[in-house]
Amino acid sequence: MLPATETIESPLRNPTVLRLARLAGLLFGGIFAGFLVAVLVLELSMRDVDGIVYTQMRHIELVGLDVLATVTLLPTLVATAIVIAITFRNKGFARWLPIVAFALLAGVLILTVIVNLPINADQRDWIVSMPPTDWASVRDRWQISHAVRTVAAVLAFGALCLAAIPGRSAKP
Template sequence: MSSVALRYGVVVLAVVAIGLVAGTLLGSGLVGLSAKGLPEEMWTKSFQLEDALYSKAMPPLFVTSLAALFVSCFVTRGSARGLFVAATVFMLVVLIVTLWGEVPLNQQIQTWVPGAAPANWADIRDRWLANHLVRTIAGLLGFVCATVGLAKM
């Protein structure tokens, strides 16, 4: 395989991976917003089920995305490189908000008994949604940067 093909392969992997992250975040955010109207017991059960899935599926996708984006910063040139650096920074924002904002809330919510959540459960849900909005915007901006970066190669 030629070095050009390998370079393009890594860059395409970066775009696909960050696209999957951004799409997953967008979908999860939309579900979270629509679930705001649910009573606590139903919301808690739904959130706990979704979190159990995402906590297994997302880490490998995050690692793949970050690794491919990082390598893309070194195999691209000119404005494409700048766009992949920006995409990597946006993905790091997603990771930071996830680890320091969302994961602690996820762990807290996983301990709740549906129907007997704390009195401030809606505040915690809304804080999760606000954090999620930040990481969704960062993920989407990263995807746009990576896609434009690929087009400029």
């Protein structure tokens, strides 16, 4: 038991916690956004290939990309939530940047779960030599959803970067 004169300081009041959360958000958020941009470029470069080549490439993409997305998006969300918890009571525009980033990242997660992951699961079962007749419309739906979530992730990363600028960001 602590004497009456001693108090326990909340870890959320420790400036090191805020710095580490910002660093984690920037690191994982940057990797996540960059990864989504790279996949978008790859997907767009395959717009003119036939169903067999597209299916084969998707099988290769699906080997580990879902894992990479998970291990970068989830820590970004957690780190951003910590930054929000620490800075929310502060005044000024800068406190809203992590909230915007979190909302965009949550939207990415929801879109991924609703659109992209079910398509990924279906595409894993496609036979490379015999893609389904509607493969191009499935590809288009996946790519549109992916483009939306890529833009959202890049905007979220931008908001996290702006929030981390010294003098602009609020202190705990």
